[in-house]
Amino acid sequence: MIRERLLHKALDRDAAVTVDRSRCLGMRLDGFACATCVDVCPAGAITTGDDIVLDADTCTQCMLCVSECPSGCFNGSKPDFYALASKLMRLGRSLSSPVLGCSGMPDRKAHIKGPCFGYLSYEHLIFLAFFVKDGFQVDLAGCVDCGNGFVKERIKERLDRIASYAFPGVAKRIILVLHEDELDYQDITYDRRGFFTVLKNATLSRTADLLDRQDKDVFSSAYSEKKLPFRRELLNKVLSSLSDKERKALTTNFYYTVGADNNCDDCFSCVGICPTGALKVGPGEASPRLAFSSALCSGCGLCSGFCINGSLRVEKGFWEDDPFSFSAVRR
């Protein structure tokens, strides 16, 4: 088994981005007007029609689809983002400002390297800003010479937007390095014990990677399966650790509310079409009623597009107390 995996790794490069067809809004609801990925892809590598196809040869791996698709249809196969975040956190204790770099820039110094920064969505940035409290640098200086250089502007825009939504102090923890001379790179020195710890961790993570993902060829899950997009999961993790004021700012700007009008006849079709499980059949006084949890809603709008009575609407912002609990959809 290991031998086969090693061979596979040596011969086939793992796809940088995987596509889960069952999450695509246009696939779940024929004719649903969502072309986010097609519009955002600068290389024109994504086509939607009878199927959603990402052409690996045309793809420049800028990862913008990963950070823009509202439904989590695209996933970067690497790296494990939580591992990356925790490493940044640990480095922050010994270094004044660790550097997150791009593996496409082998000559540039960084403490951790990941894929093209395009994957850093609002949710990723918010997560890093809140959890890496000591701050870190994102080395965008190399972007000038890169075909995916447009990513730099997107990251800037995203961070500015986060700052404008009442998190200026937090957003400042992420320092975007735009010019070469702005980079403050400190070398890490290891003692004997440290060296072996690093060696052990690296070996462990490589082995885990080798043993993991046995079913890597199976990218598409069943349509009826409910899956929360990874970015939503990140946001929910942040939310549970916030002060009331920050919480309010986050739920107002990044969470959604589904409401219904009186035409809703509790047919529960929307429960089926919802890709994330934000809608469910909940208890009611006389008969079951539609229930909703904001923490599970990605705001994709599929339910409102699908509702035969035109009864559902998705609104930006969540104003009630607990986004994690299910409560009856407001009429």
Add this chain to the structure above:
Amino acid sequence: MPKYGMVIDLQKCVGCGACAIACKTENNTQDRADGQRFNWADFVYKEEGKFPNVKFAAMPVLCNHCTDAPCVKACPVKPKAMFKTPDGITMHNDERCIGCQRCQKACPYSSTDVDKDKAAYSVLSFNAHGGTTHPFYKDEKELIKDCTASGAQVAKVAGDMPPHRTLYKHPEYESVRRSGITEKCIFCEHRVKNGEQPYCVVSCPAKARIFGDLSDPGSDVSKALKAHNSVQLKNNKGELLKAGEKGTKPNVYYIRSYKAEAKKV
């Protein structure tokens, strides 16, 4: 390309229910629950008149594999989870089904809740979201305490759920479907493509069911339809399509209608 259909001879049918049991065994469908029937092969029993002048009729029902299938039109996903195969079978893919139940609402022969709609049957059934299919085999309650085995024990000993599970392989369908999706009769396509007849047809002791190619004038179904006047069902209340009425162009036909009568001698 064949166009599969079925003819049911009501004068041969004795209403014994062998087809329904055969279907449940072959397709591993679960027990009735919460307004869902889970009987891909089911029955309509009609009683008329007042004692002692009463009439009784039994009519086996199943998915009509309509030519103008409204369930296919209603299916929102792409490619459709409910679709017509080139040989006329209304096929269902359990991986793409999202469980919105639009097919159930669109189908004139189905209801989302048979009890509430006071319908006689439903050819489409829905495995509730988040539940388990075949919940009986997870149940640890004994029918008679300290006497009989529980469903869970039986399933454990048999090593499967349900214990008599027919393990067929089909590209579109699992032999036991997951929760959160609808399911329906697929004309035993897993058998048909191997040159076998649907299991309900094979199991009928009276040979009342004929299955075959409606487009082939030499087939048994075509011959039966030529020899006899036929009727088709209109809905799941037991009404029939009137002459000239097309409905959804169902492909299950009934010939030689029959009513058992009690007569004063």
